[in-house]
Amino acid sequence: MTENSIRLHGTCQPSEEETVHVTVKEACVFLSEYAASLLGCGATCIRIEKNVHRMAEAIGVDYSMVIMPATVQMTVWDKDRRHSYSNIRKIRKTGTSFSINTGLSRLSWELYDGKVGFPEAAGRMEEILQARPENRWLVLFLASAANASFCRLFGGDFISMGIVFIATLVGFRIRQMMLEDRIDIRLAFVCASFVSSVIASAGYVFGLGTTPDIALGTSVLYLVPGVPYLNSMSDLLDGHYISFLSRFLDATVLTVCLSAGLCGGFLVMNLRWF
């Protein structure tokens, strides 16, 4: 009888003990979700740690965190170290996005400065994660122009630049279409680099321009995963060796795929391998 009444009492008016439980639990779910989102948008480990630390301080909880390549493990304690919750959250992949990274970093300061309360923070985070990616046609054009100017930086002439522009336009579109159809990213890289290199060999085949070698060499450079390489090196300097290795190997696998496509292009067009 007494037991029952206590339980009833407990559900109607949460004791202080239970409020702490709820806070710690919600903080744990939110922080692990936040860290998994930052990891998924390609933030460096030092960024994730700084932001999570700032938010934990603002919410008023202690935490420990492990960042693995595809998961984040988070344990959150109340300040008295009496209650804890743990959560393992799978990475929330959104593709490399500096705008999500920027939005989430700003959210951490807004929470810290009290401009956003903890209850609204989760909603704000979902809003930030829904951010639309950059218009794909604009990206297609900009990436092609970028690769053409890359050709110029390596000393190619204007005809070579034109060849590289077209090769990138077609190759990048293939990459976009294959990734939209959820085809394996490695296969997409092999196909895109193969097509780009075959188109770029036009300089050799039709004798266009004075620098066909540079056109062919730079035609696949838009596929080099630059940001993952830089992220991995940042993690290396920061001592996050597991994250460093996984990001570095991810980027290396993509580089191997693009070399494979390029080699295929050389073979098909029967070109001498430098």
Next chain:
Amino acid sequence: MDIIAGVFQDAFFAAIASIGFASISNPPRRIYPVCAGTAAVGHSLRYVLMNVAGMHLVIASLCAATVIGLMAVFLAPRTKAPAEAVSFPALLPMIPGMYAYRTFQNLILCLTGGESEFHHYFYLCGSNGLTCLAVLLVMAIGVTIPIFIFKRISFRATRQI
């Protein structure tokens, strides 16, 4: 005169390359001009250091990356973006992409001939691979040095006061 024209041309095309390669990683629109300017300064500095001062690629990349990191630390707070959202896109034109894929191409070619071909291609594989790794590493070191020196500014970039 040729050098000056070369520097401006280098800066111009590096800026376009930076915007284009950055757009693949969905940056906020307002950081495009900052990235372009930072990349132009960094890449043309590397051009000068290599072609005028005759520096090695690795050392020149380190200097250029440090300057990019410095600019990013001070310009990022104005765009309300984290420092790496400015410095990483600005570094993209300096990524040693050609060295990266030549490493693996030469690795495959190692298996195609006799001993002398193997020596030749293995040497090419090793030298390309080491250069690529060294340049990537010094680029990361270069942009990190200013962040550590100006720790207080760089991690507050996204704060709105």
